[in-house]
Amino acid sequence: MSDLTRRGFVQFLTGAGVLALKVGAIGSLLPMSSCSTYKNLKKLPFIPMSPIQSDELESVDGLNFHIMARWDDIINSNGERYGFNNDFTSSVPFEGKMDESILWVNHEYLYPNMFHNRDVSYAGKRSRSEIIKEMKALGGSLLKIKKSKDGLWNIEKDSKYNRRVDGQSAIPLVAERKISGHSIAIGTHGNCAGGLTPWGSFLTCEEGYMLHFTERNSKGEVIQKPPFNWEQHFKHPGEHYGWVVEVEALTGKAKKLTALGRFSHECATCVLDKDGKTVVYSGDDKEGEHIYKFISEKKGSLDKGELFVADIVNGKWISMDINKQPKLKEAFKDQTEVLTFCREASKLVGATPCDRPEDIVINPHNGDVLVTLTNNKPKGNFHGSILKISEKDSYSGMNFSASDFMVGGVTNKFACPDNIEFDRNGNLWLCSDMSGSDMNRKTPYLPFKNNGLFFIPLSGDLAGTVHQVASAPTDAEFTGISFSPDGLSMFCSVQHPGEKSKSMKSLRSHWPDGGNSLPRSSLVQFYGPVIDQLLGS
Numbered sequence: 087m088s089d090l091t092r093r094g095f096v097q098f099l100t101g102a103g104v105l106a107l108k109v110g111a112i113g114s115l116l117p118m119s120s121c122s123t124y125k126n127l128k129k130l131p132f133i134p135m136s137p138i139q140s141d142e143l144e145s146v147d148g149l150n151f152h153i154m155a156r157w158d159d160i161i162n163s164n165g166e167r168y169g170f171n172n173d174f175t176s177s178v179p180f181e182g183k184m185d186e187s188i189l190w191v192n193h194e195y196l197y198p199n200m201f202h203n204r205d206v207s208y209a210g211k212r213s214r215s216e217i218i219k220e221m222k223a224l225g226g227s228l229l230k231i232k233k234s235k236d237g238l239w240n241i242e243k244d245s246k247y248n249r250r251v252d253g254q255s256a257i258p259l260v261a262e263r264k265i266s267g268h269s270i271a272i273g274t275h276g277n278c279a280g281g282l283t284p285w286g287s288f289l290t291c292e293e294g295y296m297l298h299f300t301e302r303n304s305k306g307e308v309i310q311k312p313p314f315n316w317e318q319h320f321k322h323p324g325e326h327y328g329w330v331v332e333v334e335a336l337t338g339k340a341k342k343l344t345a346l347g348r349f350s351h352e353c354a355t356c357v358l359d360k361d362g363k364t365v366v367y368s369g370d371d372k373e374g375e376h377i378y379k380f381i382s383e384k385k386g387s388l389d390k391g392e393l394f395v396a397d398i399v400n401g402k403w404i405s406m407d408i409n410k411q412p413k414l415k416e417a418f419k420d421q422t423e424v425l426t427f428c429r430e431a432s433k434l435v436g437a438t439p440c441d442r443p444e445d446i447v448i449n450p451h452n453g454d455v456l457v458t459l460t461n462n463k464p465k466g467n468f469h470g471s472i473l474k475i476s477e478k479d480s481y482s483g484m485n486f487s488a489s490d491f492m493v494g495g496v497t498n499k500f501a502c503p504d505n506i507e508f509d510r511n512g513n514l515w516l517c518s519d520m521s522g523s524d525m526n527r528k529t530p531y532l533p534f535k536n537n538g539l540f541f542i543p544l545s546g547d548l549a550g551t552v553h554q555v556a557s558a559p560t561d562a563e564f565t566g567i568s569f570s571p572d573g574l575s576m577f578c579s580v581q582h583p584g585e586k587s588k589s590m591k592s593l594r595s596h597w598p599d600g601g602n603s604l605p606r607s608s609l610v611q612f613y614g615p616v617i618d619q620l621l622g623s
Contacts (some may be wrong), residue, residue, distance in 0.1 A: 124223045124451070126510035126546035126549055127197030131619040137535035139526055141595050143580060143610070145539075145556040150614035153193075153236050153598060154231070156606040161227060161241065162248040169193030169250065170201060170223040171607045172579040174280040174353075174505075175566040176288055177231070178335050180247075184572040185233040190288040191609055192225045192277035192566065195297060195314075197585060200604055206590050214319040221316070224275040224298075226290050228338055234266040237607075239575060239611050251290075253298075257331065260389050261344040262422050268325035273322070274331050278371070279353035279445055279505065279566070283329075284295040284364060285386055288333045289343075291351035293371055295327035304427040306416065325426050330354045330368070332388060335372040335615055346380045347393050347406065347428040352444040357481050365481040366386060367455055369443025373462045375429065376437040377446075377475075379403055381482045393425065394484075403484045411435055441467050445505045450512050451544060453477070456491055458503040460519055468530040469494030469501040492542075492550075499552045501534045504567050507528075510573030514542040516552075517564040517578075522586040537563040539578070541620070555616070559583040559597035559605070562618060574621050576612040585606065 099383045132146040140244045141153060158166040173192040178387070180186040201223065202216060212220075229244035241248070251257075253273035259265050276294030283289060295301075299317060301310040301324050313322075328348040333340045346354065351369040359381075366380040366388065376395050383390040394403035406428070407415045408421045418424045424431045440464035449456055456477040461467050474491035477483050494501045504519035518537045526532045539556035543549050558564050562583040569576055580612050584595030584605035595605040 108602055110587070121427055124545040125623075127511075127513070127543045127620075128547045129294065130548065130553060130618045132553075132555065133553065137164065137533065137554065138557050138559075139220075140557065141560040141583075141597055143556065143559055143597065145612075146616065147613055148614050148616040149555055150609045151556075151610050154239060155227075155229070155241060155609055156598065157223075157608070157610040158606070161243060161250075162231060162246075163244060166248070166250045168609075169225065169229055169252070169471045170196040171581050172227075172276055172609050173565045173567040173581055174290065175577045175579060175609065176280060177568060177571060177577070178282070178286045178496055179571040180230065184570075187231050187239075187571050189229045189231050189577070190280070190290070190333065191227045191229065192280060192290055193226060193252075193274060194278050195294050195579070196220060196223055197582075198314075198583070200587070200593075203454075203590065203604065207344065208313045209315045212315075212319065213534045217316050217319045220252065220314075221250070221273055221275070221594060222250065224277065225250060225252035225255065225273065226277055226288075226333065227337070228333070228335065233570070233575070234459070237575070237613055238395070239519065239570065239577075247336060251333055254401075255340065257340045259329075259342045259344055260360050261425075261515050262341065262420070265426060267323045267343070270319075271322070272327035273389065274327070274342075276327065277331075278351070281354035281356050281366065283332070283388065284354055284358055286335055288335060289354040289366075289388075290331045290333060291354055291368070292327050292329055292331065293352055295350070296324065299324040301326060304423060307567060315331055323494065330366075330388075334514045341389075343388050345389065345391050347378060347425050349375065349428045351377075353446050354448040355448065357448050358586065360479040361390075361482070363482060366564070367457075368448045369440070369446060369457060371428070371442050371444050371460070373442055373464055374439040375443065377440060377443045377457060378428075378432075393428075393431045395435065395437040396488075397436055397441070398473075398488045399485050400511060401478075404435045404437060404485070406431055406435065411584075440473075441465065441470065443473075444503075447506050447508055447514075449474075449544075450508055454491075456506065458506055458516075460502050461494075461502055470503050472506070473504055480487050494553075496533050498553060499534075500538065500540055501531055504563065505567055506562050507567040507569070507577070509569055510623075511621065512545055513620065514544055515567050515576070516540040516542060522582070523563040536560070539564045539567075560588075560595040561585040562595070562597070562607075569621070574617075576617060576621070577608055578608065578612060580610060581607050 177187040177189040230247040278293035279290035329342040352371040393406040441459040478485040505517040566579040
């Protein structure tokens, strides 16, 4: 534990709060057990592993993995391919069946050398056709998957529902006016985490949007040139990226939801409030940036609503509505401009800077909002933490309290928390995200070795204890934890193995195929007796 005793932690996480009776609203988004209380785990069904340094996906005995898709696999009869650097995953039942599903997978970014299998830098010269190929490798994949009799989930590659939404897809901008002269954006990329709406559409978040097109401030001044240099062939406005994109599961129809603001959205976590409106929580993944909450105007839609930013010091949500904030009225011409330059606007209204807010989940035990704060190395925070936000009245309320839920470090056995997710029995799963330039290289991170996957019971005799269950290959991280519609299988992405390779002649990883093969990010299913015991009713 951190500075909390384990006994204090159990009281801290299970104490009856004002939202405890409202947790049922999350049921459409989380495959929870039908029991009103969660399984009392008295003994682990595995022996936790210690940190290791290996170019393999290593896991505890009884936790097996099955590779469902690798980068560049053909996914349909049109020859479309599974994208690069898979990340967030989420699934919905197909036609109400618990053994068939539509799965969404994000594809975040790429590195040109491995992608083109030749030594070329991020900014290096590539042909127009090569840049188009890169664009089509990002965005996301929609996959029809089915569970076999042996419990393994596989892609049905002949399904008409398999398709890509990528960096060349035409996607409408849902806004009060045109943005940078257009009402349609070309492509989505930088897709990190996301969310699932109560009506079953996927939300994918354009976190790394500044990598590909020039970033400007509200005055039109250049504040960052794109390191990946797509602009050598395409001149798309940077303001068309950095949004939350909603994607229909069966059709792939997409739209960019500008009402949720433009910044490095790590996720878009939905919860239904007591009045049936959808509340969406999101963090801006950069040191010194902020945590946001969006409240929909109408039920069943995120097209319109009000955006708020967190004042954590005073426990208040601050409106980003230009008509409610004189400072915004002075600085911006309209609400669309406020939303487009959210980072500037949030600082004008007094938002609290945070340590890289990333993933967000709702605690099913008491309704608290948990936010991973990965780290803030310039401020000396190397290990990160999980923040707990307790809304005072309801999810659409304006007041909250905030405190540390769990702090990273050697005592708690993890560093740099990134993705987190609850399973159907109310246990928390966590992925660490130490950068490839830090892990196994720099002192604060040496004890943790490779990035890991962790299991944290939050009820019963073992509540609050952290246990490593898997270790990622060289340079890689686990991302995008999600569970199948029946709640009995876990999906996870293995992202950027071998990312820090200096040349194609000295690759740092050959996972998953071994030998002299190119490393390939892959989608995996964890299964086996450990999963059966942890996720079973």
